[in-house]
Amino acid sequence: MRDRSAPVSRRRMLGIGAAIGAAAAGGLALSAAWARRPAETGAELRSEVPLPQAFSVPLPIPPVLAPVASTADGDRYELVQREVDAEILPGFATRLWTYDGVFPGPTIESRRGRHTTVLHRNELPVPTVVHLHGGRTPAASDGYPTDLVLPDGWNGHGGHSMADDRAAVANLQREYGFPLDQRAAMLWYHDHRMDFTAPAIWRGLAGIHFVRDDVEDALGLPAGDRELPLMIADRAFDADGQLAYPSVDPTLTGEHGVTEPYLAGVLGDVVLVNGAPWPVHEVDTGLYRLRILNGSNARHYELEALADDGRALPLVQIGSDQGLLAAPVRHRSVPIAPAERYDLLIDFGDLPVGAEVRLANRLGTGRTADVMQFRVVRAGERTPIPETLADDLPEWDRSAAAVVRDLAFRAGRMDDGRHGWLIDGLPFDPARPDVTARLGDIEVWRLVADVHHPIHLHLVGFRILSRGGAEPLPHDAGLKDTVALRPGESAEIITRFDGYRGRYLFHCHNAEHEDMGMMANLEIV
Amino acid sequence: MQRQSTIAAPPGTAVSGWVLRAAATAQLAAGFAQPVFAGVYLSGDFDGLAWHVVGADLVSYLGIAQVGAAVAVWVRVRRAWPFWASLALVAGASAQYLAGMDGALWLHFPLGVALVAGIAAVFAAVWARPLPRRTKAAPDA
Structure with a gap:
């Protein structure tokens, strides 16, 4: 019989080490294969009708409403x-x-x-x-x-x-x-x-x-036909060509929320711009101003403009949710979360007539990787991009903050026991004051997310002080009203609550999260 | 009553071995603290992230210190495995750091679990057996 005090053999040690190593490698491989890379919060509905060919429908521009x-x-x-x-x-x-x-x-x-x-x-x-x-x-x-x-x-x-x-x-x-x-x-x-x-x-x-x-007027930015409002929104269609949506109660009069697989958000497989599927728009070789809104319920996009010769056209950001930046920021691609807006300049001047530029979504797969197309059909005038923009951006210093608040946005259970989305552990209740801020006070909010949560404050614009404990990203410039947090990410924002007193809101702008609890009251007193 | 050693000259652990054990022990404590900080952070305490970063720095520094001690053990004790094991932990911790900074949670979570398992295994290995200094005059028994 072997001596109990004998040291473990080298062979056995190696075996144990190999087993731990294999378990670790197996776990990593499983995660790499199974997890969504890049991360995506939500589940996609599949349309049940044949979908049109991309870039065949002309881009509609919503009519401008005349005052009565x-x-x-x-x-x-x-x-x-x-x-x-x-x-x-x-x-x-x-x-x-x-x-x-x-x-x-x-x-x-x-x-x-x-x-x-x-x-x-x-x-x-x-x-x-x-x-x-x-x-x-x-x-x-x-x-x-x-x-x-x-x-x-x-x-x-x-x-x-x-x-x-x-x-x-x-x-x-x-x-x-x-x-x-x-x-x-x-x-x-x-x-x-x-x-x-x-x-x-x-x-x-x-x-x-x-x-x-x-x-804005003083800058002489592209206007008229050269300023394009683009509302990007994904949808899905049922076998009759009607909008598909997984409501618990499709009449929208009783039980709220969506069915279990879609609790994290509803994604469609059709990308609409201004209500048209993967549209095409004819442009000249001039400078265009794209006013982009992500009007999707839950889908995030990372937009890039790819010419048919393979080049990526620079996207020159001149504005954010709440208006112009101090100076342009040049991007190869821009991430856009639900409810966020970008004011972008794009110059088709280096392209020949006949060129095609695809507005693509780097976060998409298959057909959701396309958004729309620009077709260069005639020569246009060259217009310079201003080097400086607005000088009226508010600057707030964190040392001036009257209050610093930590707010957690994460999954949980609603009062009725159903899965929902909570802010600081609580589902929305109109009767409960969550944050009470004094009119005129500067506050710093530190927001932490478990999965993607685009956080929107009513009434005010804010600046992003930090993201993930580090400097804000280039696209965080300017005045925002919605900050997109990625899984596990946090951000510090600073604002001054001015304007009006009363009951307002802040909430996640993943619209499904918003309906399933992720809102809170912001009372300005 | 006195216990009799079964070995004529009981092998004491060399100084380098003790340094390695200290580094592995500190690394164990820091490694197990990391998921705690992550949990505090994801529960909504913003400062938890700063602690998680401090913990990550600490694990990195301790890992490098452990590699240094393992080099000394390789020279003095003539055992190479602590060096390779410590080096593997440093490589894993570096990848873990970058995955965390990048927000690549699909990698960060399972790699974090694997790293803590690896740290625990190395801790057990360096404490399981003596690490006596060896000289040419006294080769392997």
Whole structure:
């Protein structure tokens, strides 16, 4: 019998070491094969109809809405929210929920400081509420999720899961007032109904709202046909060519949320730009200004412009969510999360007439790797890119912060035990004040995410101080209203809560997360 | 009552061996602290990330120190395996550091688990048997 005190043989030690090594290597190989690289939060719906060939449908530009009245005090607009059948995929009539019968909704053009009033009439089968994303808006017109406009014949209750004593509910129609005392920027308006924002946006309730000012005008940036609003949004279609969406209750009147496989977010397999699948747009060899909005519920993109000779055209970023940067930033590609905006210049001047430039998505696979195409069809004028842009960006120093807050965005369980998404461990409750900030105070927020969470603050713009404990990334420049956190990532943001007192929100702009708890109250006092 | 050693001249562990054991022990403590900091961070405590970075730096420095001690053990004790094992840990820790900085969680999580397992295995190995100094006059028994 072997002596118990005898040392372990070299052979056995090697065997144990090899076993640990094999387990580690096996785990790494499994992870490399199984995990999504790059990471993606959400599950993709597959369309059940044949999809059109890419770059065959012309790019639509949403119509600019004419005011019904313009006075010295401001402009007044009227919109009707109604259902239409529209041809998104060639040969199919798809039922949409729209602002004024078009998707995206009509574009509103405003001047800084000029009061804009928009009357919304709800002719949809469900309550609605409109939020102007990025707007510096008094709380009463900010589109709080329970401030519903009920459709004709709705039997009184709000149709959402939470009671809210402070809700301002209207019948059939209401006016929203926007002072728009803010920097020139591309804002967007969309439905923000409690529990049902994601399916409402998916069905078409989103549009662009520009704010213009003298700072922007002085730069002589490409305008008119050379300034293109591009709302990128993914969708999926069922066997009848209707929009597919995995709602628990497809009537959007009862149980909220999506079915289990899609809890992390709903991704479509069709990329729409301004409501057209993989469109094509004819350009000349001049400079173009692309005003890009990611209007998708959950899909992130990393955009790059690839010419047919294989070159990547530089994307010159001149603006962010909340308007112009101080100086242009040149990118090879830009990541864009839901609700983020980019103001980009792209110069087709080095390309011959006949060239094609593909706006591609580096995060996509298969057909979602394409977004749209530019076709250079004629010679244009060369326009220089300004070296400096805006000098009116707010600068806040972290030493001036009255409060530093840590906020965690992660998965968890809702009050009813269902899977949901939580902020600091809690699902949204209109009755609970989460953050109370004093008007005029500067605050630093430190945000931590478990998976992708694009975090949006209502009322204010903010600067990004750090990302992952290090310097912000090049595309974090300027004034933001949505910061995209990647899995395990954190960011520090700084802002000053000024403008108006009242009840606002901050939330994840993955629209499915937002509907399943990931919102919180921001009370300005 | 006195215990009788079964070996005539009980092999004591050389100074270099003790340094290696100290480095491996410190590395074990730092390695096991790393998932703690990560958990604190992902639970929403922003400062957890700074601790996780400090821990990563510490694991890196201790790993290099351990390689140094393992070189001395190779020379003095004439055992090469602690050097190769320590070098493998440094290589893994470097990859782990970069994966973390890059946000490549598919790599960072399983590699982190593997590294802690490796650190624990090396810790056990350097403490399991004596690491006596050997000279030419007293070759392997």
